[in-house]
Amino acid sequence: PNYFTGIINILLEANIGNYDINYSAKELTAFTLRHVPYRSLSRRVDGSFPSVINPIALWEIKEYYFTRTFGSRVADGVYETQLDGLELDEIRRTLDIPIHHYLMIDSKFTWWGMGKSYLCRIFDMMHMGLVTEVLFGREVVDRIPIITQQWIEDYNQYKSFLD
Numbered sequence: 001p002n003y004f005t006g007i008i009n010i011l012l013e014a015n016i017g018n019y020d021i022n023y024s025a026k027e028l029t030a031f032t033l034r035h036v037p038y039r040s041l042s043r044r045v046d047g048s049f050p051s052v053i054n055p056i057a058l059w060e061i062k063e064y065y066f067t068r069t070f071g072s073r074v075a076d077g078v079y080e081t082q083l084d085g086l087e088l089d090e091i092r093r094t095l096d097i098p099i100h101h102y103l104m105i106d107s108k109f110t111w112w113g114m115g116k117s118y119l120c121r122i123f124d125m126m127h128m129g130l131v132t133e134v135l136f137g138r139e140v141v142d143r144i145p146i147i148t149q150q151w152i153e154d155y156n157q158y159k160s161f162l163d
Contacts, residue, residue: 004063004106004137005046011144012047019152020050027052031091038095041087043080049151056158057151059102060084078118078125085130098154100132100147104140 009023029052030040048055062077081103088101103122125131135143 002061002063004104004140005061008059008061008104008140008144009047011140012148015145015148016049017152019155022048022051022055025052029053029055029058031095033095039087039091041084043084045084049148050155056098056155057100057102057147058084058088059104061104063106075118078121082121082125082130085125085128089130097158100151100154101130102133102135102147103131104135106137 012021012023025044025046025048028040028042028044029048031038031054045058046061047059049057060077060081062081085101088099092099103125105122122131122134126134133143133147
């Protein structure tokens with residue numbers, strides 16, 4: 001079961017108000033420029049606000065419970081986030097709109113016990129501006145109400161550009 005994803009989705013629902021939100025992107029995220037397709041991401045993310053077309057915010061959730069070994073699945077997750085961040089950086093610069101990119105991770109044993117080198121890569125991504133913020137475990141409880149308000153403000157400010 002994806003406990004962490006469930007917690008995140010409940011918090012998003014409680015804080016997003018009457019705005020649309022995509023809790024499980026089943027298609028590639030795309031951006032338009034003057035109503036013409038401009039760019040799509042190489043992979044699907046775990047969620048987006050308000051939708052997968054011209055989102056203000058994207059997030060990825062990495063929860064690795066009950067794992068006994070540290071392997072390529074965790075490494076792939078880190079590099080996928082880096083790829084998304086690089087693509088979003090180019091889109092931000094070209095379209096001149098804010099696009100928030102979040103990584104939410106859980107499982108202390110996985111990250112602190114076995115994956116410290118990948119945890120360092122995550123901090124590198126933050127310093128490179130490839131992720132807006134990384135939320136660790138229970139931090140989602142305090143941060144999601146705050147960041148969703150920022151999403152709503154940005155969406156209202158850029159709505160005419162995004163529609």
